[in-house]
Amino acid sequence: MPAPTLLLGQTLSFVKNPFAAPLEEAVRHHRHGGVLITAGKITEVGDGATLKAAHPQAEVVNYGDKLICAGFVDAHVHYPQTGIIASWGKRLIDWLNSYTFPEEMRFEDPVYAAEVATRYLDLSARHGVTTMASYCTIHPESVTAFFSAAQARGQRVVAGKTCMDRNAPEGLRDSAQSAYDDSKTLIDRWHGVDRLSYAITPRFSPTSTPAQLEALGALWAERPDCLMQTHLSEQLDEIAWVKALFPQARDYLDTYEQFGLLGARGIYGHAIHLEPREKDRLRDIGAGLVHCPTSNTFIGSGLFDMKGLIDNGHRVGLATDTGGGSSFSMLRTMATAYEVAQLRHHPLHAAELMWLATQGAAQVLHLQDQIGNLAPGLEADLVVLNLASTPDIAQRSKRAEDLWEALFPTLMMGDDRAIAATWIGGRHHDAQ
Structure with missing residues (x-):
């Protein structure tokens, strides 16, 4: 030794x-x-x-x-958006259509995916980030590229193939069956290998049909050792869109809950505009919430209620949300979290900020016994x-x-x- x-x-x-x-x-x-x-x-x-x-x-x-x-532990990132970080944007849907979706189409090319994965891990390490939970693209090649790059560094990461079978461009949609099959194959290949963990990853309810959400819920039931990551209640017009797409749902969270996508190993990004029922269910189930302050201010999403959620017993971690967020830096993320909390009239102490960026985020990812x-x-x-x-x-x-x-x-x-x-x-x- x-x-x-x-x-x-x-x-x-x-x-x-x-x-x-x-x-x-x-x-x-x-x-x-x-x-x-x-x-x-x-x-x-x-x-x-x-x-x-x-x-x-x-x-x-x-x-x-x-x-x-x-x-630092970054609990919610999109490594494929590395190259489009800090793009001028309007609202969430406009930003996705203008920048995100065209860039993500390029990740079918394993050479390009490997190049960006390496660049992202280099940049994040420069900012002291040692673990992150990343969305990849619909392409299995994008997951393989990210896990391979992390494995070569001996790095602990979480990632998953992003699943979308509607409301996305041609060439960036899978299906309920392929989302299930691809994700299962990737889980079998990568989950638990060295320091790698898989997260089943429906992007968010508007880009998945009920059939796809049901298929991914079934997969999670089969592999409950995996994490599940998605987006929740980021913007008000997004919530209105979800209600139009799922008229029978009680609220946004219910579009996941009814398909088996609510659980203690679930990671829900943003979670800004939550209804009382959603807060109660998320707390009772022990789910993890991820605060993405630079993204929430950059895209104009709203002010996360850190004090209210923490006081109510929620588990919360911090994230850059690269590249909807405007920085790879967890220091910048902590600064913006402080400013958002000030606007909520509850300043965060330096110890609380550091805890959110390390232990808090690790707990959300169920990695607190490792990192x-x-x-x-x-x-x-x-x-x-x-x-x-x-x-x-x-x-x-x-x-x-x-x-x-x-x-x-x-x-x-x-x-x-x-x-x-x-x-x-x-x-x-x-x-x-």
């Missing part, structure tokens, strides 16, 4: 959810800390000098006063933050009297320059 690696620096980990416990109980911060990595796993976290003395054979990487924390924290036994996916990465940030953090004052400027103003290092599976990936 190779010698362990010891990372030295400030360390930040969670022992409780900071939304539910006082900060002093929820967070563990070592000013001069260390993280010991052995064979891709975190084996010890604690005082740096103590760990160094106890493990003299360890290879030491000293990050000084930089902050070592869990790698999302600095704790012995977890996989060594880490990000190292430079809390003085630009003159703007440095002059503010210099005045800080505690960790949170030092960290908050980076959450609000940081970008890829703040990512001093990204570690995936215990191996260093150049972030610059």
Whole structure:
């Protein structure tokens, strides 16, 4: 077995959810800390000098006063939209028709799909993202490209073939049967292999017929170990469209529920304009909700009710929603989440933002026992933050009297320059 690696620096980990416990109980911060990595796993976290003395054979990487924390977990992305991120848009449907659908048609070409998958994983690693849940396209080649690229890096990812059999262009539609067959084949090929997990992926109710939703619900019942990801209540005109397409449904969520697509391993992106019944059902079933703040503001979707949903017992994670979102950066995502919460009159603390981007998102993906924290036994996916990465940030953090004052400027103003290092599976990936 190779010698362990010891990372030295400030360390930040969670022992409780900071939304539910006082900060002093929820967070563990070592000013001069260390993280010991052995064979891709975190084996010890604690005082740096103590760990160094106890493990003299360890290879030491000293990050000084930089902050070592869990790698960011991006719970909702569309890697095929990498090339069209930050495209001028109007409403959701216009954006899909103008940019998304034409670009996704190109992913039938496995060479193009592999090129974009590699580019996306490179870009996300530069921003400290170590795990993501991605929608692919209707083409099985797009899934194979993404999983292959992640597997080569030893990276933990979630992905699935996006299924659409109506209200999409010719050449970007499958069928109820092919969606089932393709997804099942991909599950058998990739799910649980190395660090890869499959998510059954109907894009959203308007682009799937009842027959397709029923087929995917049947597949999920056969493979309940898989996740299921989709979109829910993103925009008001989208909700009106869903009601017109499913006149018998009680609400938007019911268009999934009646076909077996509501469950604890379900991941529902956006979830902005929820009805009371939807909130109750999602909470009671233990489903995961994903807040995509840069997307919600960029496309004009609305303001996610973080406090209301958290207080009501929902599981919530954070996501960039690349490329409807306008950044690959989870720092930028945290900054926008803070601004959205301010507009909802409930400011989020730096600890809460960091929790949403690590443990919260990992819990939504049912991966909290593998990733999302600095704790012995977890996989060594880490990000190292430079809390003085630009003159703007440095002059503010210099005045800080505690960790949170030092960290908050980076959450609000940081970008890829703040990512001093990204570690995936215990191996260093150049972030610059």
